[in-house]
Amino acid sequence: MKKNLIPMIAILPVGILAYMYNLISLLLLAVIAISLAVLLLAGIIKAFRSELNARWLRVPLLITAVCAAGIVIGLFRPLEPAVVNSGNVSDKLAYAYNTDQADRMTIRAYLGFLNDSMAKRDSIRLEQVGELYRNSQISKPMDKFYAAFIFHHSNHSSLFEIAQKLAGEAASESELKSDYVVQWLAKATYDRWMVSLGKPQKYGTQDKFSVSVE
Known part of the structure; x- marks a missing residue:
């Protein structure tokens, strides 16, 4: 149960940051890419070795899910008006x-x-x-x-x-x-x-x- 709560709790701060700052979503995308690379490496290792610690698969998947949720939340962040008509x-x-x-x-x-x-x-x-x-x-x-x-x-x-x-x-x-x-x-x-x-x-x-x- 605790293992499932951790990623669920992590979504909240990650989502808030992604909603507040544009660059966070790009950073989350980079983290997802790294996590997927780890998953690919784990898959290759598993193909040659029957024994592989489940963490090598579970942790990157959880990280990917949390980051993906943060990116989706960030998409709802309203953009500033494209132009302003006041000022010089x-x-x-x-x-x-x-x-x-x-x-x-x-x-x-x-x-x-x-x-x-x-x-x-x-x-x-x-x-x-x-x-x-x-x-x-x-x-x-x-x-x-x-x-x-x-x-x-x-x-x-x-x-x-x-x-x-x-x-x-x-x-x-x-x-x-x-x-x-x-x-x-x-x-x-x-x-x-x-x-x-x-x-x-x-x-x-x-x-x-x-x-x-x-």
């Missing part, structure tokens, strides 16, 4: 960038049946940032970086071109020349733009992805 331009762009990154640190971003939800959030951010760009309101170096990241996560060649323009301008600023992420984005946006046009990438930053060329 810098505030809006910084917020859009932060939610863009936070979204991609959640399990739901990698689950096919929830991808539509993520795509809608990307679309909301693109709409806001696109309007700011069309109104020539993006001028500060970090604002250009934030905006470029949002355009970078679109699926249109014309928006990749804008992303590359903004990222390149941000990367050329003396205050950002030592910022690794800013410099990386300038290269990544160029590669993505080129690949979207059917041309070879220059810096090797891109995996395969689909775009619509406009």
Whole structure:
């Protein structure tokens, strides 16, 4: 009885943490992968040895079950609004960038049946940032970086071109020349733009992805 209570009790704190923090779900996923690897190893050992301590099978299974329950609970955590309409331009762009990154640190971003939800959030951010760009309101170096990241996560060649323009301008600023992420984005946006046009990438930053060329 006690052996069954332990995993049931463990689900509570694990679930609470997964609900409160996005990264916990990714950590739980990693723990599940390790547990499954242990199970595979135990299965191989058992195939060659008739005797194997039952703990080698029971413990990884219990850990996997607890972590899976935590991940499911974490899926119910509400996301922050994709954008904010208050504050100045810098505030809006910084917020859009932060939610863009936070979204991609959640399990739901990698689950096919929830991808539509993520795509809608990307679309909301693109709409806001696109309007700011069309109104020539993006001028500060970090604002250009934030905006470029949002355009970078679109699926249109014309928006990749804008992303590359903004990222390149941000990367050329003396205050950002030592910022690794800013410099990386300038290269990544160029590669993505080129690949979207059917041309070879220059810096090797891109995996395969689909775009619509406009």
